[in-house]
Structure formats: C-alpha cells, structure tokens
Amino acid sequence: MKIGITCYPTYGGSGVVATELGIELASRGHQVHFITSSQPFRLNGRETNIHFHEVSVATYPLFEYPPYDLALATRMAEVADFYSLDLLHVHYAIPHSVSALLASQMIASNSMGSRRRNLPFITTLHGTDITLVGLDPSYLPITRFGIQQSHGVTAISAHLAERTREAFGIDGEIEVIRNFVNCDLYVRRPELVAEMRPRFANDDEKLLVHLSNFRPVKRVLDVIEVFARVARSMPARLMLIGDGPDRSAAEHLALRHGVQDRIHFLGKQDDVHELLPLADLMLMPSQMESFGLAALEAMSCSVPAIATRVGGVPELIDHEESGLLYEIGDVESMAAGAIALLNDPARLAAMSEASRRTAVERFSTESIIPRYEDYYRRVLERNA
Ligand code: GMT
Numbered sequence: 001m002k003i004g005i006t007c008y009p010t011y012g013g014s015g016v017v018a019t020e021l022g023i024e025l026a027s028r029g030h031q032v033h034f035i036t037s038s039q040p041f042r043l044n045g046r047e048t049n050i051h052f053h054e055v056s057v058a059t060y061p062l063f064e065y066p067p068y069d070l071a072l073a074t075r076m077a078e079v080a081d082f083y084s085l086d087l088l089h090v091h092y093a094i095p096h097s098v099s100a101l102l103a104s105q106m107i108a109s110n111s112m113g114s115r116r117r118n119l120p121f122i123t124t125l126h127g128t129d130i131t132l133v134g135l136d137p138s139y140l141p142i143t144r145f146g147i148q149q150s151h152g153v154t155a156i157s158a159h160l161a162e163r164t165r166e167a168f169g170i171d172g173e174i175e176v177i178r179n180f181v182n183c184d185l186y187v188r189r190p191e192l193v194a195e196m197r198p199r200f201a202n203d204d205e206k207l208l209v210h211l212s213n214f215r216p217v218k219r220v221l222d223v224i225e226v227f228a229r230v231a232r233s234m235p236a237r238l239m240l241i242g243d244g245p246d247r248s249a250a251e252h253l254a255l256r257h258g259v260q261d262r263i264h265f266l267g268k269q270d271d272v273h274e275l276l277p278l279a280d281l282m283l284m285p286s287q288m289e290s291f292g293l294a295a296l297e298a299m300s301c302s303v304p305a306i307a308t309r310v311g312g313v314p315e316l317i318d319h320e321e322s323g324l325l326y327e328i329g330d331v332e333s334m335a336a337g338a339i340a341l342l343n344d345p346a347r348l349a350a351m352s353e354a355s356r357r358t359a360v361e362r363f364s365t366e367s368i369i370p371r372y373e374d375y376y377r378r379v380l381e382r383n384a
Contacts, residue, residue, distance in 0.1 A: 001030045001086045001373075001376060002031045002083060002084060002086050003022075003030055003085065003086065003087060003088075004079055004080055004089065006018075006036060006088065006089075006096050007090070007091040009037060009038050013127070013291075014092045015041070016042065016293060017091065017126070017179055019043060020042065021369070022050060025369065025373070026047060026050045027048075028369070028373070030373075031083070032049060032051070033053060033079050034053065035075050036053075037054070038054065055068070055075045056071065069095040069102075070099075072099040073098075073103045077102075077111075080107055087122060087151075088100045088103065088104070089121070090122070090123050091124045091126060092126050093125055093129040093143050093146050094146075097150055101149045101150075104119045118383050120152065121150060121151055122154065122375070122376070123147060124153075125147075125155045125160055125164055126160075128288075130143075130167065130290070131160075131288055131290065131311070132217070132288075134167075140168070144169070151382075152375060152378075153175065154174065154175045154177045154372075155177075155290075156176075156178055156179050156312065157176065157290050159312040159315065160312060163290075178315065178363060179292075179293045179363065180368035181293075181297055181364065182300075182365050183300050183365070186273045186297050186301050187277070187301060187302075188301050188303075192274065200237060200239055200278060201236075201278075204235055205236055205237050206230070206235070206237075206280050207278060208230065208279060208280065209240075209241065209276060209283070210240050210282065210283045211241040211242055211272060211282070211294040211298070212241075212242045212286075212294060213243070214242055214250070215244050215246065216287070218246070219286055219287055220247070220249075221246065221249060222285040222329065223283045224250050224254050224257065224259070224263075225253070225335070226285065226334045226335045226338060229336075229339070231259050233339045234339065236342075237263070238262060239264045239279065241266050241267075242267070242269075276303055280348065281305070281306060282294070282295060282303050283306050283307075283334070284308070284313075285334060286310060286313075287308075289310055289311045291312040291316065292305075292312065295316060295323070298355075299316075299317075299323070301356075302356040303355065304323045304351040305323045305355075306324050306326070306337055306338050307323060307325055309326065316358070322357075323355065324341065
C-alpha cells in the first residue's frame with residue numbers, strides 16, 4: 001500500500017506512534033509518505049520506503065495567523081496525486097482530520113487536474129485532541145465534523161473510544177488499536193546497563209525515571225514530591241527526560257526539597273531506549289493519559305511504573321502485578337508504594353518481569369501493526 005501519514009513531528013506521544021508506525025509499515029514493504037511541518041524526530045531521512053514531504057506555510061502581512069491547515073491540505077492532495085497514494089492516515093484530530101477531508105475532496109473533484117478518485121482518510125485519536133483541546137467550544141464542532149467525515153477512526157484505548165462517543169456524540173465505528181512498542185529496541189541489555197548506569201547512579205542507589213513533555217497534565221511536580229520522599233528514605237536518584245512548560249517549576253520544587261543534586265534534568269533525548277532500562281522504577285503521576293506510551297516503553301525495558309488510575313492506563317498496567325496505580329495527586333501513597341517496592345527486591349523483580357511480559361505479549365509491534373494493516377484494507381475495500 002501507499003500510505004500518507006501526518007502527525008505533529010516534534011516531541012509528543014502521537015508523533016512517536018505515527019513515526020514508529022510509518023517505520024514498521026515501511027519495513028513490511030509499504031510505501032510511506034510523511035506529510036508534516038518538519039521531519040519527524042525519530043527519522044534519519046535515509047530509511048527505505050519512507051519519503052518525507054515538508055509542508056511550508058507561506059506568510060503574508062495580512063495573515064495574523066498563517067493558515068497551516070490549508071497548506072497541509074494542499075500538500076496532502078499534491079502528494080496523494082503525484083504518488084498515487086491509497087489512503088491518508090492522520091494522527092491527532094485537530095486540525096489534521098479536517099485538512100485530510102479537504103485533500104480527499106480535492107482528489108475526488110478534478111481540482112488537481114488529474115483523474116478523479118476516492119482518497120479515504122483515517123483519523124487516529126490520541127488524547128488531548130478529545131479530552132482537552134477538542135472540548136474547547138472553539139474546536140468542538142469542527143473536531144466532531146472531522147471525526148464524522150473520516151473514512152475510518154481509531155482510538156489508542158477503549159477508554160478514549162468511549163470518551164469520544166460520549167463527548168462528541170459519535171455513534172459510528174471507532175476501532176480500538178492500542179499503542180505499541182518495539183520490544184527488540186526497548187529491552188534491558190545487561191552489558192549496556194553495566195556500562196551506562198554508573199553515569200547516573202551509584203551501585204547502592206536506586207534510580208527512578210520520568211519521561212514526558214512537562215505539560216501540566218503530566219503533573220511533573222508530583223514526580224518531584226514523590227521522589228523527595230523516596231530520597232529521604234533511601235539513597236536514590238531521578239532521571240527527568242523531556243522538557244516543557246513545567247520544567248522550571250520542577251527545578252524550584254527540587255531546590256525547596258533539597259534534592260536538586262540527586263536529579264538529572266536531561267532535557268529532550270532521542271535515544272530514550274538506552275536510558276529507560278537503566279532505571280528501577282518509572283513515575284507517571286499524570287492527570288490524564290489516554291494510554292501512557294511512556295510507561296509502555298519503560299515496561300518493555302523491564303521497568304515497572306508507579307502511575308495514576310486514569311484514562312486508558314488500567315488497560316496497560318495491572319495494579320500490583322505489572323505496576324502500581326494510585327489516585328491523582330496522592331503523592332504520599334505513591335511514595336509509600338515506591339519505597340515498599342524498592343525495599344523488596346523479589347517483588348520488584350517479579351513486577352519487572354510482568355512488565356516486560358505485558359509489553360511482549362500484548363503491545364509488541366508484531367501484534368499491533370498487523371491490526372493497522374488489516375484496518376487499512378477494510379477501509380479501502382469499503383471505499384473502493
Ligand atoms: O494528549 C497528549 O498529551 C498528546 C498526545 C501526544 O501527541 O503526545 O499524547 C497522547 O497520545 C499518546 C500516544 O498515543 C498516549 O500514549 C498518551 O497517553 C496521550 N496523552 C494523554 O492522553 C494526556
């Protein structure tokens with residue numbers, strides 16, 4: 001198949017899923033065209049079967065807001081026409097589904113100057129496009145319209161599919177295809193851990209990790225609160241991977257608790273698969289997670305997560321088996337849970353094994369990518 005993929009190409013879970021999906025589809029022989037504002041950060045530009053088409057937005061003094069959505073629709077239609085794409089697959093509903101709708105209509109009319117044909121598009125819902133941004137009155141009707149007009153809709157958890165039906169009154173099909181992880185890449189390799197871990201923690205210290213874009217929804221301050229309590233109880237260090245609006249507040253809080261020297265603020269990192277396996281435990285105390293890709297990546301590296309019981313997280317983590325789940329903001333219980341687990345090596349080892357097993361058995365690329373391929377075929381068949 002020839003597939004056009006659009007996503008937010010910089011740091012963020014939806015961009016990661018879209019890029020990894022494109023890489024996996026290309027490795028299975030499909031021709032993949034990324035149509036995005038810049039090259040997705042996990043691509044090196046030399047992959048076989050992958051093409052990148054940059055969307056450039058012309059500015060004009062009259063434009064207070066340059067119309068990215070229109071430039072994107074135009075580029076989608078051009079690429080679809082020139083490379084005879086079979087379908088478009090957009091990640092994150094706003095504004096990508098609406099741009100894809102316009103492109104699809106352009107291809108169905110003769111506005112591109114070549115043969116009129118059907119160009120179906122699939123929208124994958126990821127999270128705040130439904131639970132936050134999409135609910136804003138200025139976006140809700142157009143988000144609903146983009147979803148309704150999509151030829152196929154997928155959601156990354158059953159929870160998100162349900163929220164979409166409730167909040168947007170969608171009664172059409174929403175296919176649940178959960179996030180996935182490349183378990184060959186995200187794996188704990190003892191020799192690499194032995195080489196790299198001493199850069200971040202001594203042998204007698206526990207190492208915790210948090211990975212996010214530091215937006216308020218991730219509750220990074222709760223990460224610091226939990227870690228400060230852990231660090232009072234045992235020798236410990238924390239790796240904070242990522243950057244975003246709450247980073248300086250996190251730094252201030254770390255200073256107030258006197259744990260700033262125990263925290264590695266690593267900023268944005270490309271090779272998180274090399275860092276995650278170094279840790280003993282991940283902290284993901286989010287306000288909302290439609291799935292929690294960061295926790296899945298950690299689990300694949302045999303690192304269990306202490307997380308909140310929100311959104312799609314219980315579809316990933318079984319409480320007490322492959323991680324621990326708490327209520328939002330309950331930093332005391334999260335810290336107590338972390339301390340008890342870190343003090344019990346046998347329980348931690350069992351949970352770490354269960355985490356890896358969950359990733360391999362339920363969320364590996366081998367099990368999830370064929371579900372996307374199958375869904376593409378079904379959408380193509382019914383829109384032939
Ligand atoms: O909603 C966001 O935070 C944006 C989105 C993204 O693009 O980074 O994250 C969502 O998509 C991820 C990949 O599908 C999920 O694993 C995250 O749980 C989800 N984030 C939220 O729901 C907050």
